[in-house]
Amino acid sequence: MTTGVPLSTAPRRRSRARTFLPLAVAAWLILEIWLLSLVAGAAGGLTVAALLAGGIVLGVVVIKRAGRRAFKNLTNTFQQAQQGQQPAPQQPGGGNGLTMLAGLLLILPGLISDVAGLVLLVPPVRAWAGRRLTGSLQRQMAAAPAGSFGDAFQQARIHHPDGKVVQGEVIREDGPQQPQRPGPDAGYRPPLAP
Secondary structure, three states: OOOOOOOOOOOOOOOHHHHHHHHHHHHHHHHHHHHHHHHHHHHOHHHHHHHHHHHHHHHHHHHHHHHHHHHHHHHHHHHHHHOOOOOOOOOOOOOOHHHHHHHHHHHOOOHHHHHHHHHHOOHHHHHHHHHHHHHHHHHHHHHOOOOOHHHHHHHHHHHOOOOOOOOOOOOOOOOOOOOOOOOOOOOOOOOOOO
């Protein structure tokens, strides 16, 4: 399968994120467990259970409100499109994605994730994080090579086939043709590949 993009034969270098992300997640989990054990030793296990349950309830409420707001914005956008109006542009950080992320952080068991979720609920922090994420995404999109999403998907399938590619070769015999029976598809058929 040829896509027109030359394939590199050099081994791919592992990115920093793929190297350090598992270590960071492991360190975060150990820190969360250690902090929960410190709070349990100082205030008791019932306090820790109440903190975790409160974080889960607050996270569910935050995600539910953000989801309702997102659905309301979606219906308003559809109504404006049906009326032929141009929808109003959103400000960075004004969307519901970061609010839902804050709710998810609150739902995760642990005190550090709860503090991060609560900090992300503060509107100036959410706006700052939205601007940073938007700027980072725009820089990455500008630095990306030309091509469509389909090309990227095709390249991913070439490097990591999903088992649907069958290796083989086509043998074309140009010898004498056998007589064909008359029928609906007895006419001339052009070759599939030159």
